[in-house]
Amino acid sequence: MLDKVIVGSEEWCAFPELGIPTIKARVDSGAKTSALHAINIAPFQKDGDNWVKFDINPIQNNSKTIIHCQARLVDKRVVKSSSGYREQRYVIKTGIKVGETNWEVEVTLTNRDSMGFRMLLGREAMSGRILVDPEQKYLLGQPTQxxxxxxxxxxxxxxxxxxxxxxxxxxxxxxxRRIMEAGEMRGHEMHFLNLKYCYMKLDAHTPEIHYRGGRILNDFDAVIPRIRPSMTFYGCAITRHFEALKVYSLNSSSAITQSRDKLFSLQLLLNSGVDIPTTGFANSPLDTNDLIQMVGGPPLIVKLLEGTQGKGVVLAETKKAAESVINAFKSLNANILVQEFIKEANGKDLRLFVIDGKVVAAIQREALPGEFRANIHLGGTASVIKPTAEEKRIAIKAAKAMNLKVAGVDIIRSTKGPLLLEVNSSPGLEGIEGATSKDIAGEMIRAIEKSFKL
Incomplete structure (x- = not known):
């Protein structure tokens, strides 16, 4: 025990082999594995062995300082994050220096931009070498500015x-949180604007947008709309008013509005030459039988037009079930789409993240065993994939057809080739950043900077 180093709950350490002279770490005996912040992760071959290269911003809230690293790849495993999200991570083994003590540790690579520390030191790396005094910090000292x-x-x-x-x-x-942090890291003044607290003054001479308490919001350079489905009407109205005030919007109000109309968006995509699963739409319950046959018969998918992603979706496995579901929705005057079921997808789909006409990241999402999957993603695990040239082409074309600068494009692989399922105008970042370790939020901010030629 006397040979062990006593540390606090926070310490500075170094990774000499990676060229990292010092980095602040959270010492957490409750975490099994250690994790190092990494972006732009890419595996490669070196002398017949598997290696991985990655970039790191070693200082929190500083995106200008970048260290390019590479290390031998020792494993690739699924890790459950502190938020409960399961992600597949690359694992490296490298030397760590804590105080005057050096030893080798296994470290997983993941994007930790949303965390308070660039490094997490887990108990496996500490075993036999470190004792933790949780009431203390920086017992081994810390560097000056x-x-x-x-x-x-x-x-x-x-x-x-x-x-x-x-x-x-x-x-x-x-x-x-990630978008706010990414903007601040790049030197911008970021403001979170709750849509419910915004209201507007429509006037030919002095139009204004006000915020709770009477604050006027007319002095913004740009806005990033992240509008949840239940706020589509009001959120797009507020975004439209910002646009009228000559404020740049990363996704325009008109693009968001049409992307939320499932039928209209599918028609736009088809008119642009993008293939989708065979889909039917009808108003009268008398046409139910022909509607079922139109999409190839059961099993088939029934989707509410007003439903959010993953909700208002039913898999009908028999003709009788399909008739019952369709007629039940029709009796409620609910508009629905009927869509063929892509069995060969086997619970998997692709999410391609498009920013400013370029695919910046892609993942494959797979349902957990026993989870219902109806041509849509409901959860499960995510892993990095390399999309085909055709899948990239479809994603870029879909985003362009919807006039979206930022889009999450969902694609399913079928025997007919890749088919487009949905285009999301406010795609989530956690799954794709966690799986790819890419700075997607930073790419969104860069797209705004590009429009201002910064």
Missing amino acids: EKLKEYYNNSNEEKKGLRIGLLASNPELYSN
Whole structure:
């Protein structure tokens, strides 16, 4: 026990083999594995062995300082994050230095932008070497700001930032936190604007947008709409008013409106030459029989036009079940789509994230055993995939057809080739950032900067 190093709950450590002279770590005996912040992760071959290269911003809230790293790949495993999300991570083994002590540790690579520490030291890495005093911090010392600048050669140049508003409903949502942090890290003045607290003045001479308490919001350079389905009408009205005030909107109000209309969006996609699963739409219950046959018969999918992603969706496995579901919805005057069921997809779909006409990340999502899956994603695990050229083409074409700068494009693989399921104008970031370790939120901010030629 006397040979063990006593540390606090927070300490500074180093990874000499990775070229990281110092990094702040959370020492957590409750976590089994250690995790290191990493973005732009890419596996490659070196001398016949599997390696991985990645980038790291070693200092929290500083995206300008980047270290390019590479290490031998020792494993690839599914890890459950503190938020309960399961993600597949690359695992490396490298030397760590804590105080004056050096040893080798296994570390998983993941995007920790939303966390308070770039490094998490888990109990497997500490075993036999470290004792933790949870009431203490930095028992082994910490670098001064001058020392950090010396280590990382930081630039003192200040970049002129923009005033950006995030139009959304929940500031604690992972995606919203990440976008706020990404904007701040790139030197912008970020403001979370709860849509429910916004209201507008329609006037030919002095149009205004007000916020709870009477604050006027006319002085923004750009807004990022993240509108949940139940707020589509009001959220798009607020976004439209910002646009009338010449405020740049990352996704326009008209693009969001049409993306939320399932029937209209599918018609737009088809007119642009994008293939979808065979889909039927009818108003009269008298046409139910022909509607079922139109999409190839059972099993088939019944979707509410007004339903949110993953909700208002029913799998009808027999003709009788299909008739019952369709007629039940019709009796409630609910508009529905009937769609062929793609059996060969086997519970998997692809999410391609498109920003400014480019696919910046892609994952395959797979349902957990026994989970219902109806041509849509309901949960399960996510893993990195390399989309085909055709799948990229479809995703880019779909985003362009919907006039969306930012879009989550869902694609399913079938015997007929890739088919487009849905285009989401407010795609979540947690799953795709967690699986790919890419800075998607940063890419969204960069798209705004590009429009201002920053």
